[in-house]
Amino acid sequence: MADAAGRVLAEPMLAKIDLPAFDNSAMDGYAIRRRDLSGGRSLKLAGKSFAGAPFENPVSPGCAVRIMTGAAIPPGADTVVMQEYVRVKGDRIFIGNGVEEGEHIRRRGEDVQTGSELLASGQQVTTAHIALAAAAGIGSIVAIRRPVVAVFSTGDELQQPGTALTAGGVYDSNRVALVSALRQMHVEVLDLGILPDDPLQISNALENAVTKADVIITSGGVSVGEADYTREVIEALGEICLWKIAMKPGKPFAFGRVRDTPLFGLPGNPVAALVTFYQLVVPALEKLRGLTPKAQTSLHARLISPLKKKIGRVDFQRGFYARNQQSELEVAAVGQQGSHILSGLAKANCFIVLPRDSGDQSAGNQVEITPFLSPFA
Numbered sequence: 001m002a003d004a005a006g007r008v009l010a011e012p013m014l015a016k017i018d019l020p021a022f023d024n025s026a027m028d029g030y031a032i033r034r035r036d037l038s039g040g041r042s043l044k045l046a047g048k049s050f051a052g053a054p055f056e057n058p059v060s061p062g063c064a065v066r067i068m069t070g071a072a073i074p075p076g077a078d079t080v081v082m083q084e085y086v087r088v089k090g091d092r093i094f095i096g097n098g099v100e101e102g103e104h105i106r107r108r109g110e111d112v113q114t115g116s117e118l119l120a121s122g123q124q125v126t127t128a129h130i131a132l133a134a135a136a137g138i139g140s141i142v143a144i145r146r147p148v149v150a151v152f153s154t155g156d157e158l159q160q161p162g163t164a165l166t167a168g169g170v171y172d173s174n175r176v177a178l179v180s181a182l183r184q185m186h187v188e189v190l191d192l193g194i195l196p197d198d199p200l201q202i203s204n205a206l207e208n209a210v211t212k213a214d215v216i217i218t219s220g221g222v223s224v225g226e227a228d229y230t231r232e233v234i235e236a237l238g239e240i241c242l243w244k245i246a247m248k249p250g251k252p253f254a255f256g257r258v259r260d261t262p263l264f265g266l267p268g269n270p271v272a273a274l275v276t277f278y279q280l281v282v283p284a285l286e287k288l289r290g291l292t293p294k295a296q297t298s299l300h301a302r303l304i305s306p307l308k309k310k311i312g313r314v315d316f317q318r319g320f321y322a323r324n325q326q327s328e329l330e331v332a333a334v335g336q337q338g339s340h341i342l343s344g345l346a347k348a349n350c351f352i353v354l355p356r357d358s359g360d361q362s363a364g365n366q367v368e369i370t371p372f373l374s375p376f377a
Ligand SMILES: Nc1nc2c(c(=O)[nH]1)N[C@H]1C(S)=C(S)[C@@H](COP(=O)(O)OP(=O)(O)OC[C@H]3O[C@@H](n4cnc5c(N)ncnc54)[C@H](O)[C@@H]3O)O[C@H]1N2
Pocket: 153, 154, 155, 157, 158, 170, 171, 172, 173, 174, 175, 219, 220, 221, 222, 223, 224, 225, 228, 249, 250, 251, 252, 266, 267, 268, 269, 270, 272, 339
């Protein structure tokens, strides 16, 4: 049941019991009949009610029952007096003034009623939902299966981070970033490692991936270079449904299928890989997880420095936004905007979204920004 966190409910979650299941004490003290205090401030101790060991008999007139937090209110008692307001002498207790009828009792069903809907189908389960489900008598949560997502990087130059870098080598930052993002998205990740620019090995990896995964994500090899084999292998095993998209970064993004398994072919450039993942893959995975993908929050902010922008693609420039002293939103691009400039992405907190047909932007222009959400935030 603890594993349900982050998964999406497949059916509504209904309470099996009232919560609390019985009237019980909110304090350590004494359960009394409030009206007995009108005849004097002294009552006789008749027994104890502990959590898990209730006092079963009715409380007789003029009597009190010692009670602990969470213990059942004995029949007939209507009020709990905190022990701090009580003096005990032998088997009698003396109660101060100011006791209100009904106080310190947590009523049966005041939190949740039997049969009520705790969470609707299609909602993502949180830690609080798991606590609520357990308290309301639910022993297992019926959630949608986590999609299995296979990931691999392609490129002869790629090396495992942390190893000694050889001449011309590049650390494989895309795969570890994608695995990290996917884990935050509550999918099951199948990490297939680094593959060389070798069509046969890429083909074998894809054939293997389709037997295990619901979705495949690759990085690299989707552009037009002589060692870019990913697309050709996909075509041989399935089809490319879409190749090239008018966004920057991310132009050579490919989408297709291998056998019947959808495949997202991310560009190798590190920023292009992560931006296409965020913009194009995350919503698809949310849908597969059973969620309705949420639109990104779109805000307007004033540019505090000019921007370069070529007409023809939608730019997702990496920006940093904040409110100024007048509480107006301001934004600036973070450093260079090349699709290899990872430090800019790491410093950014939003995208500056510039429409396809717009050109250079001057300082002072109002531009659209979309603050980063998980797994970027
Ligand atoms: N003549 C053209 N050349 C390129 C075009 C084009 O339209 N015409 N598009 C450029 C764009 S835009 C991008 S983005 C890249 C994408 O190319 P690929 O997807 O084929 O990626 P690679 O060539 O394999 O690598 C590009 C670049 O990224 C580095 N890389 C690759 N994988 C990783 C990884 N897992 N971790 C870190 N870095 C990685 C790789 O070393 C290269 O530097 O193509 C342009 N070229």
